[in-house]
Amino acid sequence: MALTSMLKFTNRSLLFVLVLSVTTFSGIASSSKELKETHMSMYLQDFIAGPNVTDIPVAGVAGKLWLFNQFGTVYVTDNPITIGPSSNSASMGRAQGVFVSSALDGLSGLVLFSVGFTNKEYNGSTLEIQGNSKILEPVRELSVVSGTGKFRFARGYATCETYSVDIPIGYSVIRFNVTVEHR
Known part of the structure; x- marks a missing residue:
């Protein structure tokens, strides 16, 4: 009982x-709060040579050339982000971070960078982007893992495609399409 x-x-x-x-x-x-969804297209201006270099190798395998496709090479980056593909387009901000050639065959690398916005609409906000970038793929997809300011609690993805490459002067343009949910 x-x-x-x-x-x-x-x-x-x-x-x-x-x-x-x-x-x-x-x-x-x-x-x-309800999550907002934001879609953006932006262009990363990448200079690996010349007076306005934005990517530099800082570490690599001793005795080997420090190239983007050489396993173990680490680059730091500080690339302008623009609204259009021309380097003279209006600025949106900067992409600052690292690229590590992390595949033995040199065909992919770990990408980690912050997009710090300076344009009127998103000034002071950031997006944190990371992932594995397969160098030869026409479209690469990276994760948006967080953000600050207007992108607080961001999550989403970014696709990147090589828009143009000028090998003799060491200049390329990468188009980023970003979709994020945030507060």
Whole structure:
């Protein structure tokens, strides 16, 4: 008899805790802000040679050339981001980070960078982008893992495609299409 009474008390207690939990979590969920979705296209201006270099190798395998496709080479980057493909287009900000040639065959690398916005609409905000970039793929996809300012709590993805390459002067343009959800 005592065991039956104890089980009824325990079941009632569990039911009470369950109802309280559901009520609490639904209150939290309903008070949270709706996520916004933002789509952007931007162009990364990449200079690996000349007076305005924006990518430089800082580490690599001793005795080997430090090239973007040489396993173990680490580059730091500080590339202008523009609204259009021309280097004279209006500035949106800068992409600052690292590229590590992380595949033995040299065909892909780890990309980690912050897009710091300076344009009027997103000034002071950032997006953090990372992922594996397969160098020869026509479209590469990277993760947007966080953000600040207008992109607080951002998550999403960025596709990047080589828009143009000028090998003799060491200049290329990469088009980024970014889709993010944020607060």
